[in-house]
Amino acid sequence: MQTLASREDARPIAIPQAEPQPDAAFLRLRGLTKRYESGFIAVDNLDLDLPKGKLLGLLGPSGCGKTTTLRMIAGLASVTDGEILIGGDDVARRAPHKRDIGLVFQSYALFPHMTVAENIAFGLDMRGVSRQEARARVEEALEMVRLPGYGSRKPKEMSGGQQQRVALARALVIRPRILLLDEPLSNLDAKLRDDMRIEIREIQKRLSITTVFVTHDQVEALTMCDVVGVMAGGRLAQLGTPSEIYEKPASLFVAEFVGRANVIDCEIVGRDQARIGDQVYRSDTKGLSGGKAKAAIRPHRISLTPDRDRALVSNATNSARGRIARITYIGDIVQYEVEINGAMLKVEVPTASAGHGFGADDMLLCEWKPQDMLVFGS
Amino acid sequence: MSAITHMPTSIAPPATAPRRRFPLIIVLLLVPMAVVNLAAFVLPVLRLGQISFLESRSGGVLTDVYTFGNYLDFFTDSFNFGLVINSLWISFTVTVATLICAYPIALFLHRVSPVWRNTLFVITVSPLLVSSVVRTYGWMVLLGDQGLINGSLLSMGLISEPVRLINNTLGVFIGLVEILIPYMALALIAGFGKLDQSLEEAAASLGANAFTRFRRIVFPLTLPGVALGCLLCFVLAISSFITPKLLGGGRVFLLATEIFDQAIIQLEWPRAAATSVIVLIIFGFALAVYSRVVRRFD
Ligand SMILES: Nc1ncnc2c1ncn2[C@@H]1O[C@H](COP(=O)(O)OP(=O)(O)O)[C@@H](O)[C@H]1O
C-alpha cells in the first residue's frame, strides 16, 4: 500500500492520464428502484458510478434505503426497476450465487456450525478450488485479517471484532469483483471501531477492490471513503468526495446531516446577499437572488472576538454582534450559544484557544467568511 | 449495621460453609411438581417393574412369587420378536414420513412474515384440538372400502374393486403420520432457533445455489429440531395403540396393542408389565441416540 502511494507520488505531474481512464466506472447503477410489496418505495431511481478500486460510502439516516440498495446489488432483494452494471454486465436479474460479490453483514452471519477455517473455505468450496489451494488461501486470508492460527475455532468462541474480521476474510477470500459492507462497525465498541476502520481501509486499498460501504456514521464515511453518496428517502442527495460533501453540501439536508450546522431563517436580497433580521451578510447563495431561504453555518467556522462596538460586513468577512446565552464545556471544545439579530448561533471553539474569558451575557463579535455561509432556497 | 457485619466472625459455621447452590425459594417451587411426579410417575413405573417379575395364577390373580418367566416367555416366543420388529419398523417409517411432511411446513412457518406466522401456526397445530380417536374414525370414513377415496375411484372407473387402505399396516401408517404431524411441526419450529435468514444469504453470496444452501446450511442448523421431533414422534408412534387398533382392524400387531390385549383382555398383568418394560428400554435407546445427535451438534 505504501509502495503504491509512493509510486504515485513519484509520477511526473505532467502525465495524469497515465491512470487507466479514471472515469471508467466499474459499478454502475442506472435508475435503480425498489418498491416493496407494501407499495413503499425504498430506493427511488438511483444513478451512481463507481470507478474500479474505489471505496464508496453510502451515508444516510436509518431507513433511507442504504441496506436495500446493497441487497439489490448483492441480489438478495429483487430489483423493481433499473440496471446494475458490474464491469459492463447487467447483473440486476442474476441470482445472488452467480454474481461473484463479497458481502459482510452487520450481524457477521458466520455459520455457527462450522469452524472459522470452514467458514472461510465455504466460498472456495463452491468454486471448486482444490483442497490444498483452499487451505493455503484460508491461511493467507486469516493472516490478512491478523487472525493467524484461529482457523480451528468456532465463531462463538471469538469476540465481536474477531468475528467481524472472519466475516471480512470469508468475503474477500473468493476474490470477488465487488465488496459490499453493511454497517460493519456498528456492533463494535468505539475504540475497536476506530481500529477496524483503518484496517478495513488498508485491506481495501491493498487489494484495490471496488467497495460499497454502508453507514449512518458520517465520521466513517468522511474518513474512510473515496466517494460518499448521501442518501435521503431512497434518493441520492449528493455524490462527491468527502471534502466536497462537507465543504459544498448540495442541500440543507446534506449540510445538516454531514457535520453540524447552524440553520438560520434568512432572506436572499441579492446575489450572494442574505439578510438575517435587519442585517445583510455576504454569503454563498448558489446563484439564487431572491426569496425566503435558510442559511447554514458550521459552528467551528465562526470565530469570536471581544466586542468592538462595530459590526462590519466587508468583502472578506461577515461579523455580527451578539450576546452569549449559554456556555457548554465539551472536553476538546467549548460551545457558545450566541444570540444575534434574534437568531441563536452555536459557536465551537477549541478549548485550548478559548481563553478569552467570555462569560454568560457578555457582548461579543461573531465573524465568519462569506463562503462558510451556505444559503439554500426553501 | 455493625451487628450484622460482626455476625460472620462470631458465628463461624454459616460464614465458612459453602454457599447453597439453589436458593430455598427455588427448591420450594420445585417441590409440588416433584411430589406429583413421584406419586404419578416414578412409583407406578417402579410398581410396573415389580409386577413384571411376578407370577400370576389363571384368571389374572397376582401372587407374590418372583420369577423371570414373563421375560423368558417374551423372548422365547417368535411372535413377540415379530412384534418388536414390526413396532420398530412402523414407528421408524412413520417418523420419517412425518418428518418429510412436517419439515417444509415448519421451514415455511419459520420464514413467513410475522404478520402471518401466528395465524398459520395456530392452523398447523389446530388438529390437536380434535381427539386422535375422532380423527382416526375420520380416517376410517375416508379410507374404508366404501369410503370417500375408494368410492370416488370406483365411480370414476379407475379401479374395479376397492383398494385396501384400511385394516392393514398402510392404514395404520396413514393415520399415525397425520396424527403426529402437528407434534413434529411444533418440535421442529422449536428447534429452528439457530436458523437465520442472513446465514442463507451469506451462503448465497459466496456462491451456493439453493440446494447447496439447504444441504450445507439449513439442514445442519435445523438438526436439533429434527432430532427432537423424531424422538417425540418415534416415542408417540411406538406407544400409540388406539390408532393401530382401529385402523389395523385387528390385523396389525404391535407392542402397544399387545400390551393392551394382555392387560385388558387376557388379564395377564405380569406379561403386560414385562412387555411394557421392554418398550421402556426401547425408549431408553431412542433417548440415547437423541442425546448423542444433540451433543455432536453442539
Ligand atoms: N421487506 C420490506 N418490506 C417493506 N418495507 C421494507 C422492507 N425492508 C425495508 N423496508 C423499508 O424500506 C426502507 C429502507 O430500509 P433499509 O434499506 O433497511 O434502510 P437503511 O439500511 O438505510 O436503514 C425503510 O423505511 C424500511 O422500513
Ligand SMILES: [Mg+2]
Ligand atoms: Mg440498514
